[in-house]
Amino acid sequence: EAKAAGRGAYRSYNADTGARIAARSQLGLDMKEAVRRGDYRLVYQPVIDLKTGLVVSCEALMRWSHPTRGEVSPAEFIPLAEETGLIVPLGTWALREACREARNWPEGVKVAVNVSGVQLRRGGVEAAVLEALTLSGLPPQRLKLEVTESVLLDDGEAILESLHRLRQRGVAVALDDFGTGYSSLSYLRRFPFDKIKLDRAFIKDIADPDAAAIVRAVVGIGERLGMGIVAEGVETAEQLELVRQEGCQQVQGFFFSRPLPPKDMQSYLNAAYRSRGRPSVVAAE
Numbered sequence: 001e002a003k004a005a006g007r008g009a010y011r012s013y014n015a016d017t018g019a020r021i022a023a024r025s026q027l028g029l030d031m032k033e034a035v036r037r038g039d040y041r042l043v044y045q046p047v048i049d050l051k052t053g054l055v056v057s058c059e060a061l062m063r064w065s066h067p068t069r070g071e072v073s074p075a076e077f078i079p080l081a082e083e084t085g086l087i088v089p090l091g092t093w094a095l096r097e098a099c100r101e102a103r104n105w106p107e108g109v110k111v112a113v114n115v116s117g118v119q120l121r122r123g124g125v126e127a128a129v130l131e132a133l134t135l136s137g138l139p140p141q142r143l144k145l146e147v148t149e150s151v152l153l154d155d156g157e158a159i160l161e162s163l164h165r166l167r168q169r170g171v172a173v174a175l176d177d178f179g180t181g182y183s184s185l186s187y188l189r190r191f192p193f194d195k196i197k198l199d200r201a202f203i204k205d206i207a208d209p210d211a212a213a214i215v216r217a218v219v220g221i222g223e224r225l226g227m228g229i230v231a232e233g234v235e236t237a238e239q240l241e242l243v244r245q246e247g248c249q250q251v252q253g254f255f256f257s258r259p260l261p262p263k264d265m266q267s268y269l270n271a272a273y274r275s276r277g278r279p280s281v282v283a284a285e
């Protein structure tokens, strides 16, 4: 009896897993097809400097509308693209597209592009970045790459060298999602990041004095190392006030704006630019 139930459970577990694997590999195939069809697009979310109140950069975030499933979250399709290697051509496309779009923005507003550890380990990112800059005519000072600490693990020497070379040309490099995963403070000594993006988990809990203490400590470390802190995922006025109190200089989150399609981002930026009437201030970062 128990044995039979056990076998049944085993069988259904297997069938489940099999179905999941099949669905996932189908999604992988659909992703390839979507590259051919040009179904990916980028949306942009502003990062605001708290001293000036101005947009200093916009982060490009990838979106994919599946022909039958509708919008698929990047939290699902990016890891899959990393597994299949599709992230390499997709990442190259994102770099080109984002640099091209940023040419439409007020001078000095940077564009931030997420670069996966897989892209960096496979090589070719440096060439892809330089090509995107050349094709778009965007000055390197207006591009920022966002990398996660996984690029700093063990075999990262060649990666760090190519990031150093890009930085020497003026491209900024930010450490994304700081404080999650396996972060270690020692990583901060391995590369002169321009910005540290503090993961939104800390911002979500910032009303908690312990979370606030960590935010303040990271701000202090950033100051000593010459790295600015960006608070990710600011959703409420209260969170904004608290991250300001803890010394964060820049913020990003739904409180200011959700990620916007290119046209809407352009009007958002142009409105901010017009109301200031002083375009050069927009460049402050």
Ligand code: C2E
Pocket: 045, 060, 061, 062, 063, 073, 074, 075, 078, 091, 094, 114, 115, 116, 146, 176, 177, 200, 232, 233, 234, 235, 252, 253, 254, 255, 259
């Ligand atoms: P990320 O780079 O840390 O991007 C920030 C994520 O936080 C975005 O999720 C954004 O929509 C979300 N977010 C921003 N403000 C708020 C807020 O106030 N509240 C909440 N709850 N969320 C907020 P998204 O667009 O779903 O992207 C998820 C992740 O997928 C990104 O995290 C990044 O790791 C990856 N990703 C997205 N686009 C690309 C890409 O073009 N290339 C690569 N390699 N990865 C990408």
Ligand code: MG
Pocket: 059, 114, 146, 176
């Ligand atoms: Mg990012």
Ligand code: MG
Pocket: 176, 177, 197, 199, 232
């Ligand atoms: Mg992040």
Ligand code: MG
Pocket: 177
């Ligand atoms: Mg993230």
